[in-house]
Amino acid sequence: MAAKRKLPPSPLQTGLNHAALSLLAFGGIVGVIALSIQLMGKEDHASPKQIVGLFSEEPRQAVGLKERLSDSDAHHPSDDEHGPTLAEMDEPSLGISDPGTADPHETDDSHGDDPHEDDTPSEYAQAPSAAGLPRAPIEGLYEAGAYGKMPIIAADGRTPFDVYKRPFSNPAGRPTISIVIGGLGLNSRVTQAAIDELPPGVTLSFVPYSKNLQTWIDKARAAGHEVMIEFPMEPYDYPNNDTGPYTLLTTANASENRRRAEWLLSQATGYYGVTNYQGAKYATDARAVSPVFEMLKERGLVFMHDGSAPRSVFETVAKSEALPFAEASRVVDADPSGAAIDEQLLYLEAIALQRGYALGTGFAFPITVDQIRDWSSTLDSKGYVLAPASALPRAQPELGSSGVRSQG
Numbered sequence: 001m002a003a004k005r006k007l008p009p010s011p012l013q014t015g016l017n018h019a020a021l022s023l024l025a026f027g028g029i030v031g032v033i034a035l036s037i038q039l040m041g042k043e044d045h046a047s048p049k050q051i052v053g054l055f056s057e058e059p060r061q062a063v064g065l066k067e068r069l070s071d072s073d074a075h076h077p078s079d080d081e082h083g084p085t086l087a088e089m090d091e092p093s094l095g096i097s098d099p100g101t102a103d104p105h106e107t108d109d110s111h112g113d114d115p116h117e118d119d120t121p122s123e124y125a126q127a128p129s130a131a132g133l134p135r136a137p138i139e140g141l142y143e144a145g146a147y148g149k150m151p152i153i154a155a156d157g158r159t160p161f162d163v164y165k166r167p168f169s170n171p172a173g174r175p176t177i178s179i180v181i182g183g184l185g186l187n188s189r190v191t192q193a194a195i196d197e198l199p200p201g202v203t204l205s206f207v208p209y210s211k212n213l214q215t216w217i218d219k220a221r222a223a224g225h226e227v228m229i230e231f232p233m234e235p236y237d238y239p240n241n242d243t244g245p246y247t248l249l250t251t252a253n254a255s256e257n258r259r260r261a262e263w264l265l266s267q268a269t270g271y272y273g274v275t276n277y278q279g280a281k282y283a284t285d286a287r288a289v290s291p292v293f294e295m296l297k298e299r300g301l302v303f304m305h306d307g308s309a310p311r312s313v314f315e316t317v318a319k320s321e322a323l324p325f326a327e328a329s330r331v332v333d334a335d336p337s338g339a340a341i342d343e344q345l346l347y348l349e350a351i352a353l354q355r356g357y358a359l360g361t362g363f364a365f366p367i368t369v370d371q372i373r374d375w376s377s378t379l380d381s382k383g384y385v386l387a388p389a390s391a392l393p394r395a396q397p398e399l400g401s402s403g404v405r406s407q408g
Helices: 011-040 160-164 188-197 213-222 254-265 286-298 314-320 338-355 366-376
Strands: 142-144 149-151 176-184 203-206 227-233 273-278 302-305 325-327 357-363 398-400 403-405
Touching (some): 149 254, 176 273, 176 366, 203 213, 302 314
Parallel strands (some): 176 203, 203 227, 227 273
């Protein structure tokens, strides 16, 4: 009887066995390494990381050009009962009552007739510095309006533009560059930094919805900065892109837009002119723009286009209304990064060499304040002069007995 003999495994079976053993061994090694990392590794070294010191806190969504920054935990210049609360500032209305409801100025008697009766911060209870501008309002340049003090042309022909702008001279005729930083008043930390760190020749533009707006304007003028006020204007995606209840609209009639403009102008005193906040759609409608520009001219103010609306009729309407006008050549922080801002500032230098002057605008991003501060310190050595925006040739009105006329 033949003995039974066990046949050797097939080559296929041998290969599969070896593969299984290899996988088990590899899995064991990986497991040991993972356990070692878990027990002994440092979490901070687990992945590459980049920290950008642009904001002290993360925005809730992507930050766009001139997006309004709310004060989530910042210290306000005076934490009184007036103005929007922090919770209200998170609402689309920006904490401002609807135009169809009673205005807060009509029901709040604590303000009285003097806009300086707010709880002014104790650190500001001092005389302006030598570089400071006179405190507003100046007698003869305002009247009582439905919502507060309104700018007017004085009986002797002086305009708010004449009196509230920063004095400037350039006897050597060097190329001038002007910068306007907008969006101020809503974020107290950035607003204070702009006032304190930027040279007085930088013009500051404030949001009319800001809490304690007059206090901020007083502080800016005491530091030597001339100031403007911003008019929120209808963007193409309004009301999804909410610019507040006093937004100037293409769908509103002339009377309503003038009423809204009157509310905006009455929120503070001491500004020499107005600039736009957004308004890409509004800027294309001459019918809507004309009555507002007529009102600005009647009150001795100027208008500056921040350069963000490419198909604007602002200049054409300003000429027809004889309203002094200026337009920015560059928005320096459309890309809010240090390298991009520096590049735009170089463009402004080139424009100033060609034309003799240049105007740029930016928003109150911390990075913008830092870059403008550092860049402005180099201008003198380069042969440029930092000029307030009011010094631009086309923003200079001729004075006559009837008020302001443009140079054409």
